[in-house]
Amino acid sequence: MEFCNDPRAADGTWLPVMEEFYSLQGEGHHTGKAAYFIRIGGCDNACQWCDIKESWNVQDFPLRNTDEVVKRAIASKAGSAVVTGGEPLLANLNYLCSELKNAGFRLFLETSGSEPLSGKWDWICLSPKKNVPVQENIIKKTNELKVVVLNDSYFAFAEELADRVPETTLLYLQPEWSRRQQVIPLIVEYIKSNPKWVISLQSHKYMNIP
Secondary structure, X not given: OOOOOOHHHOOOOEEOEEEEEEEEOOOOOOOOXXXXXXXXXXXXXXXXXXOOHHHOOHHHOOOEEHHHHHHHHHHHOOOEEEEEOOOHHHOOOHHHHHHHHHOOOEEEEEEOOOOOOOOOOOEEEEOOOOOOOOOHHHHOOOOEEEEEEOOOOHXXXXXXXXXXXXXXXXXXXXXXXXXXXXXXXXXXHHHHHOOOEEEOOOHHHHHOOO
16 A cells, blocks of 8 residues: 655655644553654554544645654653554654654654554554564564453464563553453453453543543
8 A cells, every 4th residue: 555645755754644742641551651642644454443543544644844743742841752643654754753862752652563663762562453464573672562452362362472572571451442341351351360461441531631
């Protein structure tokens, strides 16, 4: 799939940013920490449970000047930035990362791992999708593996990925939001039997914050 047909996007100095905002990380290891969020538009995974389906079509998001995005991030005084999507690695993130790093930011990536890695990151959260192969260079650099669980068949999928990531990787199981009432009890029982895993809840949705 062609990601973006505008040549300005090739070097990452312009990006199809869906939204950017200052908030708290709502899930995973860094829950509760303030960060500037940069959501890149465009995704070709098309997960049935995606809660941001409006992010899929990159053509819906006019390119934004990356320097201006960086200026807004700096103005937030967050000191850290989370780059997410969509699938952010469809874009070239080298320039965004270098400019934010020059400003002293810590950088966090949230990715399905389906695309080649660009940018330099302090933390990579891998949230893989069933039937979507994960890039090996991302597997080797994963700090946090966060598997969204729809039903009990996802535990075997989670274990397959856990066997491939570094031993230091933090392991999280997260209930798919629309099925949380059914799935949370399954996750609780699974973690009790497999305590290397930790449950992740989408606390931002409970708190009604972006």
